[in-house]
Amino acid sequence: MLQFSKYQGLGNDFLIFDNRSLVNNRIPQAPDSEWIQGICNRNFGVGADGIIIILPPIGRGDLRMRIFNADGKEAEMCGNGIRCLTKFLGDSDTHSIWNIETLAGIITSTLHEHGAISIDMGEPLYLPNEIPTKLCIENGKLPTGIITIDGISWDIISVGMGNPHAVILVSNIETIDLNRWGNTLEQHFIFPKFSNIHFTEVLSINHVRMKTWERGVGITLACGTGACAVLIVTHTLGLTKQQAQISLPGGSLDIHWQKSDNHLVMTGEAKAIFDGVLTPEFTPAPEDTVNCLSSNNDLYKQKSVNKIEKETIICSKSCMDGCLYPDNCFSRDVRSRVSDLIANSSLDEIITLTTDSIESRIQ
Missing domain, CATH: 3.10.310.10 (Diaminopimelate Epimerase; Chain A, domain 1)
Structure with missing residues (x-):
């Protein structure tokens, strides 16, 4: 099951998915915008201002952060989001300083003993093309x-x-x-x-x-x-x-x-709210590109009675409204095992699973 943690900084709340481990790497690095909108919906989803995905670094940082707003669009940076991420890291790590790669560059965050979090936000941008804006700098320093x-x-x-x-x-x-x-x-x-x-x-x-x-x-x-x-x-x-x-x-x-x-x-400051797991119907489809049969005429063209030209399907996009070929789907076995786990686990066992996740991060 896909685990997540919900944190808030001054009421600005985020769902955090840790993709650094290959074992737990179950959420796409760039989830479908409709899925993000759904999971952030406060009536029909978990509810949040956005989601944060933690990834291995690709440069000089200790880790990489991708953040998506509730409308599904990726943001360059978010001050409250990176404080929530810092608190999440502090709850499971012995370190107190992290260099975090973002689209706005490497951001250094520090978790102090008294619980406050300081973020070096870097230098401001003044040039209109860097912000960007069509406003002009006239008499002063700012557009x-x-x-x-x-x-x-x-x-x-x-x-x-x-x-x-x-x-x-x-x-x-x-x-x-x-x-x-x-x-x-x-x-x-x-x-x-x-x-x-x-x-x-x-x-x-x-x-x-x-x-x-x-x-x-x-x-x-x-x-x-x-x-x-x-x-x-x-x-x-x-x-x-x-x-x-x-x-x-x-x-x-x-x-x-x-x-x-x-x-x-x-x-x-930033604070943890709760840890949770997503049910299979809320879990985003993997990014793997697969070939599978379908009767969908937009994806497949029948050239003869016994021959079908298969086209590539990206499940996270093509199957958003349901699997195109549920009887021959590559992910059926995975979904079946997840469903069995939920069906055969008591509420106490699910709570224990979540509690173990919390305790493993605060020890």
Whole structure:
């Protein structure tokens, strides 16, 4: 059965799948987007803001992370996600520092004795083509511009943290209707890859409040890379110091923009929620490409009465709505054994299996 762990950082929650072991390597490295949407659905799935897949490193890192938002699209980085991953690693590892490969580069995370987690988020991105955005740098250091929607104009400041962010300064974030403006701003044409949207209220030179519409997810309780983007904007404008408390609906993060190396360091917490296993119908099909017979005319062409030209089927794509040829499927034996295990195991045995998984990671 496919095991997973659910963790949250300031209410931003993720399902973590550990693919480092060949024995447990049962989830595709790039799962089908519809499967991700289904498993992240809070009514019909497990429920999460996204999934994290842990993989062996391909470069100088200790491991590699791939993260997919609830809409099924892959993200370059996620501050809360990498804190959750760090807590997961700390629950099963004797180390306290990890170099994690991401699409945004290698990120160093540290788990402190008191439970706080610090992430070296790297340097910010200012150039429009790096963020990316169609906004231009005019008089200052950051790309800025005005977006007008339904007669309402918003002053936008864009910055990159390996993923795109747009910061909007307001006098009172409680008056902002995120459901009304979030999605439209996220998908505005000035953001070629869409953007995270952050409405921001500066309370003092040491304290900022923000609310986030997260790209590919919607309203979330927290956004780590977004908190870094907010500090970059407010400090560049002279509104805050280079270190400040960023308050989000799910809690607070400490963000420090280190002038020595231009890196931002994010410090906050993450917590385990539960471990679980997916039932066979929720387990994604393997990535293996196989040949199997089918009567589907789109995949096969009959050239004679007794001869069928077989085409390659990728199960995770072709069989999303059910096996095309269930009587002769390569994975039937595997599915049968998993079903037998569940059918012949008591609830207590399933709980014991999950408990053993937890204990093996915290000893």
